[in-house]
Amino acid sequence: MRSDSGLLEINPEQIYIPEWRANVMPDRGHRLYGTTTVRVSLVIRAPSRYVYDWCTDYRSDDGRLSNARPRPSFRVIRISPHRVLRIRVSRGSGRDPRVAVDLVRLDPPRSWHLDQIDEADRQAVDYRISPVGRARTRLQLLVTERWVTPEFPTREALRAQVRRTWTRFAVALEADYRAGRPARRT
Numbered sequence: 001m002r003s004d005s006g007l008l009e010i011n012p013e014q015i016y017i018p019e020w021r022a023n024v025m026p027d028r029g030h031r032l033y034g035t036t037t038v039r040v041s042l043v044i045r046a047p048s049r050y051v052y053d054w055c056t057d058y059r060s061d062d063g064r065l066s067n068a069r070p071r072p073s074f075r076v077i078r079i080s081p082h083r084v085l086r087i088r089v090s091r092g093s094g095r096d097p098r099v100a101v102d103l104v105r106l107d108p109p110r111s112w113h114l115d116q117i118d119e120a121d122r123q124a125v126d127y128r129i130s131p132v133g134r135a136r137t138r139l140q141l142l143v144t145e146r147w148v149t150p151e152f153p154t155r156e157a158l159r160a161q162v163r164r165t166w167t168r169f170a171v172a173l174e175a176d177y178r179a180g181r182p183a184r185r186t
Contacts, residue, residue, distance in 0.1 A: 034152050037144045038159040044170045046177040048129050048137040052109050053183035054173050055127065055139075058084045065172055082106045122146040141166065 044051050058076045066072055072090035079085055084104040092098035100118035107113070110130065116123040126142040143162055145152070153161065176183070 032146050032148060033150045034147045035144065036147070036152070036155050036158050037142070038155060038162060040141045040143065040159060040162045040166060042139055042163070042166060042170060043132060044137045044139055045135060045174050046137060047135050048131040049109055050177055050183045051129050051137040051139065051173065052112075054176065055129075055169075056084075056104070056106055056108075056112055057184045058086050058104065059185065062086075065169060082108075120147065120149045121152070122148070139166070139170075 046054075058074075060074050060076050062074045062076075064071065070091060072088050075087040075089075077085040077087075082105060084102075084106065086102040086104065088100045088102070090098045090100075098118065100116055102114055102116045104115075105113045111126065111128045113127070114123070114125045116125075122145070124144045128140045130138050130140075132138045141162060143158070145158060
């Protein structure tokens, strides 16, 4: 099967789409149970161009940065030089996997935007970077989660989770920078 745009060859036997479970997704997927917005800011010890390139180098092996076991798998499709589609498949409850789809809009060299859809929420993240000194960069995230399930974290819990995740990414980024590894791998 070939997509209309001609950009992607798809083998129908390789695609598994789980049936939605009635207890997870409401019958009408547009119902929102809550919206939470948080801001997170952190300083990374690396130049801003390196930080931008490292953070926007979406690849199929991005699961290496995950704490989840087993690690999620990713499929990355470069739609254009400024658009990336990323599909994440991870272990869900029961036999069905959890699937999330990210659409990323790149605005080099200082910002990018991510829209994510999965079975529990809709997430929009604005990322902005700015230099704050020699080989130091401030990364600011504005995260908005729209929950389609009645159980969702508090604003403080969401902020803590985003901060933990990006602190872990910053440690990996800084280690790559100190080791002289390229920010982008081709």
